[in-house]
Amino acid sequence: MTMMHAIGFDRHLPIEDNHSFFDVTVPRPEPTGHDLLVQIIATSVNPVDTAVRRNTVGILEHPKVIGWDAYGIVTAVGNDVHDFQSGDRVFYAGSFKRSGTDSDYQLVDERIVGHVPTSLSPAEIAAMPLTSLTAWEALFEQMHLDIDHPADNAGRTLLVINGAGGVGSVATQLAKLAGLTVIATASRPETIAWTKQHGADHVVNHRQDVVEQVHALGLDTVDYILELSNLNQHWSEIVDLIAPSGTIVSITGSNTPIDLRALKQKRATFAWEWMYTKSFYETPDMQSQHAILERVRGLLDAGRLQSTLTKTLTPITAANLRQAHALVESNRMIGKVVLTNQ
Numbered sequence: 001m002t003m004m005h006a007i008g009f010d011r012h013l014p015i016e017d018n019h020s021f022f023d024v025t026v027p028r029p030e031p032t033g034h035d036l037l038v039q040i041i042a043t044s045v046n047p048v049d050t051a052v053r054r055n056t057v058g059i060l061e062h063p064k065v066i067g068w069d070a071y072g073i074v075t076a077v078g079n080d081v082h083d084f085q086s087g088d089r090v091f092y093a094g095s096f097k098r099s100g101t102d103s104d105y106q107l108v109d110e111r112i113v114g115h116v117p118t119s120l121s122p123a124e125i126a127a128m129p130l131t132s133l134t135a136w137e138a139l140f141e142q143m144h145l146d147i148d149h150p151a152d153n154a155g156r157t158l159l160v161i162n163g164a165g166g167v168g169s170v171a172t173q174l175a176k177l178a179g180l181t182v183i184a185t186a187s188r189p190e191t192i193a194w195t196k197q198h199g200a201d202h203v204v205n206h207r208q209d210v211v212e213q214v215h216a217l218g219l220d221t222v223d224y225i226l227e228l229s230n231l232n233q234h235w236s237e238i239v240d241l242i243a244p245s246g247t248i249v250s251i252t253g254s255n256t257p258i259d260l261r262a263l264k265q266k267r268a269t270f271a272w273e274w275m276y277t278k279s280f281y282e283t284p285d286m287q288s289q290h291a292i293l294e295r296v297r298g299l300l301d302a303g304r305l306q307s308t309l310t311k312t313l314t315p316i317t318a319a320n321l322r323q324a325h326a327l328v329e330s331n332r333m334i335g336k337v338v339l340t341n342q
Helices: 049-054 122-126 128-143 166-177 187-197 210-216 231-241 277-281 288-301 318-329
Strands: 003-008 022-027 034-047 072-076 089-092 107-111 113-115 157-161 181-185 201-206 223-226 242-250 269-272 309-313 338-339
Touching: 034 122, 034 318, 072 107, 072 122, 072 338, 107 277, 113 181, 113 288, 122 187, 122 210, 122 277, 122 338, 128 166, 128 223, 128 242, 157 166, 166 181, 166 187, 166 269, 166 277, 187 201, 223 231, 231 242, 277 288, 288 338, 318 338
Parallel strands: 157 181, 157 223, 181 201, 223 242, 242 269, 309 338
Antiparallel strands: 003 022, 034 072, 034 107, 034 338, 072 089, 089 113
């Protein structure tokens, strides 16, 4: 049995604790079926990583290895693989059910994997899969917008709550490519500048009354709202601002019930977006994530979509992983932090 290095945890500890992440040695997996065995070159940390660690209850019997965004090299393939071969460089966001990217090697289903852009660095590439998939599915599957016919969306407005985060930074860019007018929320000078840099037409401060600020722009309502920060905190503003027959998509969940009846008079649509749904349930449209990443690759190589990388840590070690989690947990992160071995 061939062994490999990974970084795991067995309980929730403050991220400053040296045991919050530690080195482990585990068997290197072997690919079967649609699986690719990928050597991890770079991986990024997302809020989901910190949430999984912080929501761990008790002491785990075996260390858990997490991490999702990846840039890597295919080293072996399963018998049913059709779109990839050994030596291919790939990027993906992985599955919520499988061991993660904080390891030397990882298994991933080819149906949720894309070939990498050729014009970006490994760190720039690893910053993009999870946020791009989330933003793409929210805009073009849940909101039913069409990126290929921007003229059809002229005059339509999108409010992005938390425009400076990883998903917000990508969603703003994709929405602009799709022809929408984008209003993004941000509160600090650096986050306001960041959202404008990524194409936001207007920026409003989510620490102040968002409804009043949107009205001050000359808009009574907005056609679409993408909620990426705190659904409970912003729910009343969302209800006020959504247009009749508008669409709201949230990725953050809710720790208390939300009043969907408040949307009845407006006949508004509310939808959850969870990027892992397709791989978690192996849905018939699981292959669509491969197609999305191939589209994202083309946009990145054409310079129409910009990587949201802002911080790189080298190499991939337990100490650097703790530092990356601390940055994300600070809730002041702009863009994405990536760990890389190159």
